Amino acid sequence: MCKKTADQLRGWWWRGLFAALAALWLVLLSAAPVIAAEIKGGPTLTIGRDEVLYDDLFAWGGAVTVDGAVYGDVFAAGGSVAINGTVEGSVAVAGGTVTVSGEVSRALRVACGLARIDGKVAGDVMLLGRNLVVGREAQVGGNLYMAVRDAQLAGTVAGKVNGAATRLTISGLVNSDINISVDTLVIKSTAVIKGDLYYSSDKEVETEPGAKLLGVVTRRPPEPVGKELTRAASLASLIRDRVVTYLMALVLGVAVLFLFPRRSSAASESLRSRPWASLGWGALLFLLVPAAVVAVGLTIIGLPLALISLALYGITLYLTQIVVSLTIGSPILERLRPVRSKGMQVAALALGLAILELVRSIPLPYWGWGITLLIFLFGLGAILVSERELVEHGR
Structure with missing residues (x-):
């Protein structure tokens, strides 16, 4: 009974998470025409x-x-x-x-x-x-x-x-x-x-x-060393960390847009057109890749390959926020003008990243971790789906 109740609570938590994101999406889309x-x-x-x-x-x-x-x-x-x-x-x-x-x-x-x-x-x-x-x-x-x-x-x-x-x-x-x-x-x-x-x-x-x-x-007199930071200092530190995180992701995202324009657009389009397929494939990759890396790394010959694969996997996880941000920002800006030029794509990326940072900053237990996990899953799956489609079409 306890296990069943815990499973139900976890299910409600995830459904609530998806509902919150869906509500945020609808609010942003409904407000976009007046921007x-x-x-x-x-x-x-x-x-x-x-x-x-x-x-x-x-x-x-x-x-x-x-x-x-x-x-x-x-x-x-x-x-x-x-x-x-x-x-x-x-x-x-x-x-x-x-x-x-x-x-x-x-x-x-x-x-x-x-x-x-x-x-x-x-x-x-x-x-x-x-x-x-x-x-x-x-x-x-x-x-x-x-x-x-x-x-x-x-x-x-x-x-x-x-x-x-x-x-x-x-x-x-x-x-x-x-x-x-x-x-x-x-x-x-x-x-x-x-x-x-x-x-x-x-x-x-x-x-x-x-x-x-x-x-x-x-x-x-100032607070003795070892005590908690004041509320103002804590808030300033939080804002500073968020701003730095945002700017780092934005700079990397702009570089990705200019270096890999076709692939970044394809991944974003795959997430928009096939979100649930992206989620499923992303969950599969998220679980299987670390297991495969560990299995390969247990052999002496495979250890260097495992380390390289692990580094590439970490980079890919970080890049998932670029894909998700483009997917969030593009539909909003498309209410103003087509998102085709590099400038509009960068604007869509900047807007999407800002929305993600705001959502991740909601002060609820495990909320930020949950949002980050969703970004990983949707982004990983979208990258895989888009790469498969590019290969199938010979691009």
């Missing part, structure tokens, strides 16, 4: 000073520059991203170097190595990265949330400053409270802090003569 967006990409992408876009902008490339006006939200990813024009909406950016010298009418969200803000952001700024510089002419109309190694605040922040940094230097104006976990905190002579200053550090704040601290200054 309006400009999707642009390339090694170097520039929105010129005279250009005006009246839709949301999805941009990717080695260097992305927005000098014109965008009446919508901007989503950008690249080695370097520069917002020099006007954005009548929010900006979300992932890149190596991000600079904002223009105007953003809503929120700014950044994950990067180096960020510099010299323009005006009317809403909140949320930043995860290595270094942050808020220049003298910069204006942040909302709150500033950050998790960085080094931050320099020389401009004006109308709202609160919250987060964590290894070193924080303040030489500008903060109109509200500051609540920061920091190793070294320096308040320059030109600084004006109108709210209260709460900081967690082993060191006393270094305050230069002339600095104006108009509120209460409170130092809290």
Whole structure:
């Protein structure tokens, strides 16, 4: 009886998992017709000073520059991203170097190595990265949330400053409270802090003569070593890991699209047209390949072959998310325009990967493992089915 009950619970869990994914798929497809967006990409992408876009902008490339006006939200990813024009909406950016010298009418969200803000952001700024510089002419109309190694605040922040940094230097104006976990905190002579200053550090704040601290200054000792990370640090670490995972998969996926365009498209099409066959073959491969590798590896002659096969198997498992992401992203973008060009395929891949990361991030027990297993099974099967079809058709 207990075994039967356990089997029933496992069955309900898997059926619930499939139902959740199906529901997510239907919601995305039903919302797709109302999506309006400009999707642009390339090694170097520039929105010129005279250009005006009246839709949301999805941009990717080695260097992305927005000098014109965008009446919508901007989503950008690249080695370097520069917002020099006007954005009548929010900006979300992932890149190596991000600079904002223009105007953003809503929120700014950044994950990067180096960020510099010299323009005006009317809403909140949320930043995860290595270094942050808020220049003298910069204006942040909302709150500033950050998790960085080094931050320099020389401009004006109308709202609160919250987060964590290894070193924080303040030489500008903060109109509200500051609540920061920091190793070294320096308040320059030109600084004006109108709210209260709460900081967690082993060191006393270094305050230069002339600095104006108009509120209460409170130092809290940091958590003893060995205790759990604070909620903010844990969240920042989680976001950072997800962003890095996403960018790594995206870079690899773009390489696969350019190196193996026919095979990647064929695998995605096989998954769309024959999902259950893909699932069945994927489950079979998932179980048989490791067993075969172990059997071959037991012999001295077969050991090198087994190690090579195991490495190739691991690479193939990682590539399954590329196939599944294309399959998820393509139908959504096809509501806007055909997914035939390389740019649209990369956009479909980026969208699909983002959806997978969001789904895998749902904080339920074993949920992430279950989603990853499904990706392996569907992706492995789709690759096998597509390869068989390519061989049968002599391609």
